[in-house]
Amino acid sequence: MHMDIMMQNVERMRVEDPVRFNRLVQEGMAIELGIISPASKKEISAEKLKAELFPANADYKAVSQGVLDGKRKIVEGLVRKLIDDGKDPVDIVTNALMPGIQVQCEMYDLGLSFVPEILMSNDAMQGGIKLCQEKIGDVPSRGNIASFVAEGDLHDIGKNICAAILKANGFKVFDIGRDVPKEKVLQVVKENNIKLVCGSTLMSTTKHGLIDTALLLELEKTGVSVACGGAAVSKAFVSTFDNSLYTKSPLETVHAANDIIGGKKKWNDFH
Numbered sequence: 001m002h003m004d005i006m007m008q009n010v011e012r013m014r015v016e017d018p019v020r021f022n023r024l025v026q027e028g029m030a031i032e033l034g035i036i037s038p039a040s041k042k043e044i045s046a047e048k049l050k051a052e053l054f055p056a057n058a059d060y061k062a063v064s065q066g067v068l069d070g071k072r073k074i075v076e077g078l079v080r081k082l083i084d085d086g087k088d089p090v091d092i093v094t095n096a097l098m099p100g101i102q103v104q105c106e107m108y109d110l111g112l113s114f115v116p117e118i119l120m121s122n123d124a125m126q127g128g129i130k131l132c133q134e135k136i137g138d139v140p141s142r143g144n145i146a147s148f149v150a151e152g153d154l155h156d157i158g159k160n161i162c163a164a165i166l167k168a169n170g171f172k173v174f175d176i177g178r179d180v181p182k183e184k185v186l187q188v189v190k191e192n193n194i195k196l197v198c199g200s201t202l203m204s205t206t207k208h209g210l211i212d213t214a215l216l217l218e219l220e221k222t223g224v225s226v227a228c229g230g231a232a233v234s235k236a237f238v239s240t241f242d243n244s245l246y247t248k249s250p251l252e253t254v255h256a257a258n259d260i261i262g263g264k265k266k267w268n269d270f271h
Contacts, residue, residue, distance in 0.1 A: 046112065049103045060096040063128065067100025070120025072127040079128040089132035097128045101168045108165075109251040115161055122168040141172035143195045143261040146188050149178035150201040150209030158230055159200050165250040166198070171257060182213040189217060189224050195261050198253055200230035207232055211241045218243040225260065227253055245270035 046068075054064045059082060066075040075097075082092055104121040107113040147163045149156050156178040163173045176188055185197060197217065199210045210233070214226040227247045228238045238246035247253040256270065 046103065046107060049106050053099045053102050053106070055095050055099055057095075060092075060099075063092070063096035064100035064103070067097055067121050067125045067128070068103050070117060070124050072124040075124045076127045076131060079131050083131060083135055089135045093129055093132050097125045097132075098170065101125050105165055105168065105251045105254065109249050118161070118164060118168070122164055125168060142170040143172070143257065144174060144193050145171045145196050145198060145257055146174045146176055146185065146192070146194045147198045148176040148180040148185055148200075148213075150199055150206045150213070151179055151181045152206040152209060153201045153203050154178050155202040158202065159198070162198055162200070162229070162250040162253055166254060166257065169254045169257075171254075180209075182209065182216045185213050186216055186220055186222070189222050190220075194222075194224055196257050197224055197226045198247075199226045199228050201233065202231045204232045207237065210238075210244070214241055214243040227256055229253065 050064075050068075054061050059078070063075060063078045063082070066078060079092060079096070082096070083089060101121050104113060104118060108115075108118055145166055147159055147166070149159050159175075159178070163175055166173050174188055174192055174194065176184060185199075188194060189197060197213070199213055201207055201210060210226060210228045214228075217224050217226065226244045228244050229247050229249075233246065235246040235248070238244050245256060247256050
């Protein structure tokens with residue numbers, strides 16, 4: 001009976017949160033092979049992440065904690081006071097709001113938090129950003145990212161999670177949707193100054209859509225690569241075609257976007 005319940009929960013995670021499911025499977029295999037220790041993740045805690053990423057300033061740290069806790073009203077009150085005290089709104093976004101979501105994303109990537117926490121933290125941060133925008137106008141985004149699910153695949157939970165985390169980290173995300181043909185991706189790239197495309201699929205039968213999209217973007221000389229992920233995608237698979245990079249988690253996608261938009265790396269540097 002207990003085994004049946006456990007298997008039902010595992011299947012529910014596989015369907016509702018495939019990114020986390022796939023990561024846990026990979027980690028379990030790595031532990032079995034002795035590549036990583038099961039205790040290694042326990043060495044990382046929320047407090048250690050906060051010590052590393054939170055600001056030293058007490059007022060800013062309170063904002064970061066509010067974002068991490070997903071408390072929008074608290075964050076808005078703290079940000080409003082900082083603005084009234086003459087603090088630079090851009091500095092508030094960068095050094096008070098962003099660290100909170102960064103810690104939450106790190107925790108999610110390690111399996112220490114879940115999708116609802118990500119969404120609540122993002123909502124709290126957006127409340128603070130809105131106040132800063134009202135003070136100085138639109139806060140410039142860090143760059144335009146396009147997100148899609150490969151043609152033939154209707155599973156978009158992973159895409160939505162990744163898009164939410166990219167937005168939370170300051171990127172403007174153009175969500176093209178699911179079951180997207182390569183021509184539609186090309187159109188969005190050309191019309192919106194896209195710097196990176198994020199493509200995913202949960203089905204092995206639709207992986208070719210990622211290949212076709214990456215190659216079309218290369219043939220059209222867009223200069224835009226495709227970051228590929230999803231349960232059906234592996235680093236070995238992505239390494240078989242050009243103009244692509246493999247990101248195994250939403251946070252890794254954020255890091256890749258930062259590198260590419262910052263001009264530090266090109267797609268083939270990720271292989």
